[in-house]
Every structure is written in C-alpha cells, then in structure tokens.
Amino acid sequence: MSRSFPRIVFLAGCICAPLSAQWYVSPVGNDSNPGTITQPFLTIPKAHSVALAGDTIYVRGGTHELGATITLSKSGTSAEMYHLIAYPGERPLLDFSSMATSSTNRGIRVSGSYWRLYGLDVQGAGDNGMNMSGSNNIxxxxxxxxxxDSGVQLDNGASSNHFINSDSYFNTDPLFENADGFAPKLTVGSGNRFTGCRAWQNADDGWDGYLRGTNDVTTTLDQCWSFMNGYLKDGTPSLPNGDGNGFKMGGSDDKLLRHNMVLIRCLAFDNRVKGFDQNNNRGSMSLINCTSYGNGTNYSIPGPIDSGMVATLTNCAVFGSTGTIMDSATLSTNSWMSPFVVTSSDFASFDTTGMRGPRNPDGSLPRLPFMRLADGSDLIDAGTSVSLPFFGTGIDIGSFEFDPSTFVASSGDIPDYFAVLQNYPNPFNPVTHIDYAIPSDGIVTFQIHDVMGRLLLTSSNMHEQAGRFSLRWEGSDTEGHALPTGVYFATLRFGRAARTLKLFLLK
Ligand SMILES: [Ca+2]
Ligand SMILES: [Ca+2]
Ligand SMILES: [Ca+2]
Ligand SMILES: [Ca+2]
Known part of the structure; x- marks a missing residue:
C-alpha cells in the first residue's frame, strides 16, 4: 500500500518564487524554435545560450544524436541553480557515439558551477562521458x-560537487589503462561527494583518486558500490593494462600526495585486482561500515601514510581473506577481528543478481539480499557507535544494516512490533519514502518538524490493518508549499509508540 502526503493546493495568496523560465530540448526540435514545450529547441547548447540562472532546461526523452561536446559554462548561485533535467517521466539518451576517439571529445563538459543535472543517460563519448571542472554542481x-575514457572525471579544481544515485559502467579506453567509472583525480579539488552511486565493468578502476597537480584534497563516498572493474562489457579481463580496482583511494607519480578519503557503507565485490586500494596514497583513509568480498585482494592498505594522517577501519566486513592493512591503522569492530567468527551463514546471499539492475523509480539503489547479514549473525548490533542510523540495539558490521522488519515480512509473518525504516533516498529532493510496519490494526499519524521544533505538516489519522506500508512525502508542508533545503524530523506514531527519523532535503 502506498500513500501520498499531502500536497494540498493552497488556492489563494500564493507568493511565488522569482520568475524563472523553462526551456525545452527535443530530438525532433529545431534551434530556430522559441524553445517552448510545443516548439522545442533541438540542442542543449542552444538552450544554454538563452538560459539565465534559476532556469530549467527540460530534455525530452528519446535519442539525442550528438557529435560535439556540450559545454555548460554558465554559473548559477546556490539560490538560483541552472537545471538541466529529464522531462518528467522520460529518459533522454545523449548519444555521442559518432565522435572520434580523442582526449578533447568529452560528452558533457561542466566548467560552470551550480548546475543540477537529473535523469540523463550519457553514452559513447570520445573521451569522458562527463568532465567536470566547476564546483557546487549536483x-x-x-x-x-x-x-x-572515464565515465565521469573531475579535475581542474572541481570542488564540492555531489553525485547522487548515478551509475558509470562499461567505460573503456582503447588501451584499457585509463577508463574509470568515477575519477576525482589529477587536479581535482576538495569536498566532492558521491552518494548511492555504482561503478561496474570499467576497464581501469571503479573509483580512482590518483593525484597529479593537487594535494591534500578530501573526497567522500557513501553507499557506493564498485564491482567487476578490470573486466570489459563482454566479461573478458581488461589485460594487460587495466588496473581493475574497486575503490582506488589515491596515489601519485612521486608516491607522496595525500587524497583524504572517507568511505561510508561502501561495497566492493568481484573486482579483478583490489576492492579497497590505498595505492601509495599518503593521506587519511577512513572506512566506516564497508564490505569487501570476492576481489583479487579485498583490502589493500599496506601504508605508509604521512605523519598526522590516519587510516581508520570501523565496522568493516569481509568474507574471505582480509588482505593487507598497515599495523598502525586504527581498527574497531571489523568482522575479521576477535571475537567475530565469519562464515557463509553470516550472510543472507552471495547472489549478485540485480546488483547492476534497475534502480527504484526515484533513483535509489535496489534493495537486494546480496551481502546483507543473515538473521542470527554475530555481526548484527555488534559495531562501534558511529553517526549512522541503525536498527536494533546498535549498528551492525558491514554495508547493510540488518532490518528485522524486512526479515519478518520476507518470511511471510506480520511483524510483532512497530517498525519504521530510515527514509530513502536520504538526502532527497523533493520526494522521499518511509517504510513502516504495524503489528495490529490501529491508527498511524505522521508529522514533520523543522530543526526549530516547528510543526510543518501533520497527516490525517490513517487507520491501517496490520502489515507493511510505505508512505511518500513530497517535501512540502501542510499547505503544499515546497520546503527549502534543510534537516527535517519525521515522526510516526502508532498507539503509544513513536519513531523519529532525520531527513535531509537537499535542493
Ligand atoms: Ca590505470
Ligand atoms: Ca584508473
Ligand atoms: Ca558469524
Ligand atoms: Ca543493528
């Protein structure tokens, strides 16, 4: 059952945001058109030439045959971003396959800042699918x-960009030596983030943080999956040149540069060479609740790192050999440490089916049993407290928190307690989902508060029968007004029980 919360239209007195324009681009458009929905442009560069900060360029579905780089050079502001997004319900393909192979033949080049791109497929560029040198893009x-070449490359000072729920796969340079999935490397700036992204079967690495020309930058990955890198689309190894690592955390020509890496709830599996790879990175590496399985080497963090830097592994899991971790690393409650005993029965499934499959309609990662903990594992609730949501009495070890309500539901029973799961996606914009379960028939209420404790939305009472439910919140208040970027608290009540979640709306 699914419920929508409420987008009550407020009929009078609407003070609207400053006017911004919408432009439309269609494979059957024409650049001499005015760019309206009925008379769209043909090309994104034409729309870019007329758009102002705050405007939205809608790209219609279908295949856009493109022979030249699309450059997004304008810059918006945090309040007025440029939006380049798929028309709702459609999925445009930007097909650059007719380009020659050349280092200047990028697909999309984002040299501007404060762009938000959503819902686009980028195929076949003669070099990077996207090359980003701007900042504060989403x-x-x-x-x-x-x-x-790499599906996505960030360089030339690119900083504070955020990639969310995006995939990069089957990228292959002719010599198999450079094409990574996501490459925040070389001259990249600091503060770039990846959330809910996947990289698979890239000729070189899944993620690559190799530096040349910059030093001491920080990159953060959360809930990212990297798998089968070092293999081509047809499954053959990218030999002899492909490196085949899942998360290459750094490295440099002189082996002296620092790429500070924060990897949270990341999963590496079936990469040909290494799952998590220091690669002579001299910076700090913080791995929290990561899982590695089936890689040539699962963890390769042999040291050294610079004085003052730290290598930290907390609540990480492995099935199989751990690999090599430097003696001076700070280790806390990882699965290979006493008192844990890891066997195949600690995991619900080793079946990778679906891991590269479709995402949920909102773009979030599919929910699959692969490498989730099995009921009864000693890794459940056994982790060291970190600032992450958990179920049960404590955080688990590994990338996926054991979710008792899913377990109960999947075994066909009605849950015997009131369970509320963390919303997904989170951060979100503007729609998020909260799954919950109730053990008996009764009334459920739903409220949203802001960080000041102000009540922004309250649902009408929902009378439900025992079972599992999913509610959808569209980031608006009771009057239907869209809320701004920020932290919000969602509270669900059932009888005398209440559960509160922290939600992050990021626009
Ligand atoms: Ca390489
Ligand atoms: Ca690489
Ligand atoms: Ca065990
Ligand atoms: Ca737990």
Missing part, C-alpha cells in the same frame, strides 16, 4: 556508459 540519477 548530478543525480544519471548514467554514463560506453565512453572512451
């Missing part, structure tokens, strides 16, 4: 595949 629910 790329969400996009995919980059079969490009002839």
């Amino acid at each position: 790329v969400e629910y996009c995919s980059f595949f079969e490009n002839r």
Whole structure:
C-alpha cells in the first residue's frame, strides 16, 4: 500500500518564487524554435545560450544524436541553480557515439558551477562521458556508459560537487589503462561527494583518486558500490593494462600526495585486482561500515601514510581473506577481528543478481539480499557507535544494516512490533519514502518538524490493518508549499509508540 502526503493546493495568496523560465530540448526540435514545450529547441547548447540562472532546461526523452561536446559554462548561485533535467517521466539518451576517439571529445563538459543535472543517460563519448571542472554542481540519477575514457572525471579544481544515485559502467579506453567509472583525480579539488552511486565493468578502476597537480584534497563516498572493474562489457579481463580496482583511494607519480578519503557503507565485490586500494596514497583513509568480498585482494592498505594522517577501519566486513592493512591503522569492530567468527551463514546471499539492475523509480539503489547479514549473525548490533542510523540495539558490521522488519515480512509473518525504516533516498529532493510496519490494526499519524521544533505538516489519522506500508512525502508542508533545503524530523506514531527519523532535503 502506498500513500501520498499531502500536497494540498493552497488556492489563494500564493507568493511565488522569482520568475524563472523553462526551456525545452527535443530530438525532433529545431534551434530556430522559441524553445517552448510545443516548439522545442533541438540542442542543449542552444538552450544554454538563452538560459539565465534559476532556469530549467527540460530534455525530452528519446535519442539525442550528438557529435560535439556540450559545454555548460554558465554559473548559477546556490539560490538560483541552472537545471538541466529529464522531462518528467522520460529518459533522454545523449548519444555521442559518432565522435572520434580523442582526449578533447568529452560528452558533457561542466566548467560552470551550480548546475543540477537529473535523469540523463550519457553514452559513447570520445573521451569522458562527463568532465567536470566547476564546483557546487549536483548530478543525480544519471548514467554514463560506453565512453572512451572515464565515465565521469573531475579535475581542474572541481570542488564540492555531489553525485547522487548515478551509475558509470562499461567505460573503456582503447588501451584499457585509463577508463574509470568515477575519477576525482589529477587536479581535482576538495569536498566532492558521491552518494548511492555504482561503478561496474570499467576497464581501469571503479573509483580512482590518483593525484597529479593537487594535494591534500578530501573526497567522500557513501553507499557506493564498485564491482567487476578490470573486466570489459563482454566479461573478458581488461589485460594487460587495466588496473581493475574497486575503490582506488589515491596515489601519485612521486608516491607522496595525500587524497583524504572517507568511505561510508561502501561495497566492493568481484573486482579483478583490489576492492579497497590505498595505492601509495599518503593521506587519511577512513572506512566506516564497508564490505569487501570476492576481489583479487579485498583490502589493500599496506601504508605508509604521512605523519598526522590516519587510516581508520570501523565496522568493516569481509568474507574471505582480509588482505593487507598497515599495523598502525586504527581498527574497531571489523568482522575479521576477535571475537567475530565469519562464515557463509553470516550472510543472507552471495547472489549478485540485480546488483547492476534497475534502480527504484526515484533513483535509489535496489534493495537486494546480496551481502546483507543473515538473521542470527554475530555481526548484527555488534559495531562501534558511529553517526549512522541503525536498527536494533546498535549498528551492525558491514554495508547493510540488518532490518528485522524486512526479515519478518520476507518470511511471510506480520511483524510483532512497530517498525519504521530510515527514509530513502536520504538526502532527497523533493520526494522521499518511509517504510513502516504495524503489528495490529490501529491508527498511524505522521508529522514533520523543522530543526526549530516547528510543526510543518501533520497527516490525517490513517487507520491501517496490520502489515507493511510505505508512505511518500513530497517535501512540502501542510499547505503544499515546497520546503527549502534543510534537516527535517519525521515522526510516526502508532498507539503509544513513536519513531523519529532525520531527513535531509537537499535542493
Ligand atoms: Ca590505470
Ligand atoms: Ca584508473
Ligand atoms: Ca558469524
Ligand atoms: Ca543493528
């Protein structure tokens, strides 16, 4: 059952945001058109030439045959971003396959800042599918595949960009030595983040943080999956040149540069060479609740790192050999440490089916049993407290928190307690989902408060029968007004029980 919360239209007195324009681009458009929905442009560069900060460029579905780089050079502001997004319900393909293979033949070049891209597929560029040198851009629910260098590369000072729920796969340069999935490398700036992204079957690495020309930058990955890198689309190894690592955390020509890496709830599996790879990075590496399985080497963090830097592994899991971790690393409650005993029965499934499959309609990762903990594992609730949500009495070890209500439901029973799961996606914009379960028939209420404790939305009482439910919140208050970026608290009540979640709306 699904419920929508409420987008009550407020009929009078609406003070609207400053006017911003919408432009439309269609494979059957024409650049001499005015760019309206009925008379769209043909090309994104034409729309870019007329758009002002705050405007939205809608890209219609279908295949856009493109022979030249699309450059997004304008810059918006945090309050007025440029939006380049798929028309709702459609999925445009930007097909650069007719480009020659050349280092200047990028697909999309984002040299501007404060762009938000959503829902685009980028295929076949003669070099990177996307090359980003700007800052404060958001790329969400996009995919980059079969490009002839890294699917996504960030360099030339690119900083504070956020990639959300995006995929990069089957990227292959002719010599198999450079094409990574996501490459915040070389001259990249600091503060770039990846959330809910996947990289698979790239000729070189899934993620690559190798530096040349910059030093001491920080990159953060949360809930990212990297798998089968070092193999081509047809499954053959990218030999002899492909490196085949899942998360290459750094490295440099002189082996002296620092790429500070924060990896949270990341999963590496079936990469040909290494799952988590220091690669002579001299910076700090913080791995929290990561899982590694089936890689040539699961963890390769042999040291050294610079004095003052730290290598930290907390609540990480492995099935199989751990690999090599430097003696001076700070280790806390990882699965290979006493008193844990890891066997195949600690995991619900080793079946990777679906891991590269479709995402949920909102772009979030599919929920699959692979490498989730099995009921009864000694890794459940056994982790060291970190600032992450958990179920049960404590955080678990590994990338996926054991979710008793899913377990109960999947075994066909009605849950015997009131369970509320963390919303997904989170951060979100503007729609998020909260799954919950109630053990008996009764009334459920739902409220949203802001960080000041102000009540922004309260649902009408929902009378439900025992079972599992999913509610959808569209980031608006009781009057239907869209809320701004910020932290919100969602409270669900059932009888005398209440559960509160922290939600992050990021626009
Ligand atoms: Ca390489
Ligand atoms: Ca690489
Ligand atoms: Ca065990
Ligand atoms: Ca737990």
